[in-house]
Amino acid sequence: MRLFIILFGSLLFSYGQEKVLFFQTDWGNELSWDAFCERAKTSGYDGVELWLPAASDKQEALKDALKKHGLLLNLLHGTNKGLPFKESLEQYKSVLETLMLWKPVLINSQTGSDFFTMEENRAFIDAANTISAKHNIPVYHETHRGRFSYNLPDTNKYLNLIPDLKLTLDISHWMVVHESLLQGKDKLLGEVIKKSNHIHARIGYAEGPQVNDPRAPEWTNALERHLGIWEQVIRKGWKENNGVVTVTTEFGPADYMPTLPYTRVPVTDQWQANVFMMESLKERLKLNK
Structure with missing residues (x-):
């Protein structure tokens, strides 16, 4: 099994027991990097996940905040669907190479387009796999509306076609795409779970990718369905990754x-x-807080 060791600044994190590393999204964040990272740390997070800011001064502020608060970093990446295929592919590869220089724990990619052909989408996946291997940093392709992985059956087709395809599971997207909690689809889900290496934890439902409040009793069934699927991914990941799994x-x-x-x-x-x-995942898995 792969030993999960993360070198971050002067800190070495090495885990030999079952653990989930939790990352907070900066989606919608209006705080400074320092304030955002401080709040994430005090809330119990191990790291943050974000799109790399373009401005160099903001990048330096981000580096300083991560080091100051001892946080790990996941980076987001994606295919520009507004460009023609070939131009979009070259941009995807170029930006991915730049992101690798930050030495993140992982890169989460919103890959391809539901309007690209399977061959075109595969070109992005193959490019990501090549660059990932070159830098020894994983690139996981998120199950996401509007991308190659926008639904469950088509994602299974890609899994059959590309044996080394690795996924980030954001199951909330598929709940709304398929207008259900995917009851009775456990065989197809099983193939996805085998290839899922990172989780985006959000509760979706038949009419949308995000419930209004996951704590509300009317969403108990949706919450339990998501937790059950995530638990399968995590327990599988513990066996494969020296007992460490990542969740945003x-x-x-x-x-x-x-x-x-x-x-x-x-x-x-x-x-x-x-x-x-x-906290719901920690309780479900009985992790030490």
Whole structure:
């Protein structure tokens, strides 16, 4: 099994027992990097997951904040669907090479397009696999609406075609795509779980990719369904990755978060929803807090 050792600044994190590394999303964040990282650390997170800021001064501020608060880093990447295929592919490869220089724990990729052919989408996956192997940093392809992995049966076709395809499982997208909690689809889900190496933890339902408040009793069935699928991924990952699995809590801000009409005030607190996701998984898995 692969020994999961992360070198971050002067800190060496080595885990030989079952553990989940939790990452907080910066989606919708309006705080400074220092304040955001401080809040993530004090909330119990091991790291943060984000799109790399373009400005050099913001990049330096991010580096300083990560080091100051002892946080790990996941980076986000994606295919530019607004460009023609060949141009988009070259941009994808170029940016991915740049992201590798940051030595993140992993790169989460929103890959390809539901309007690209299977061959075109495969070109992005193959490029990511090649660059990942070159730098020894994993690239996981997120199950996501609008991408090659926008639904369960088509994702299984890619898994059959590309044996080394590695996924980030964001099952919330498929709940709304398939207008169900995917009851009775455990055989297809089983193949996805085998190839899932990272989790985006958000609760979806038949009418949307994000419930208004995961703590509300009306969402108990949806919460339990997601937790059950995630638990399978995590327990599988513990066996394969020296007892360490990564999870990003990813409830989003307005308007992904439902809002009140006219005022656009979010109906619940995004940060609290994400911390609830982390605590729910810890309770489910009986992890030490």
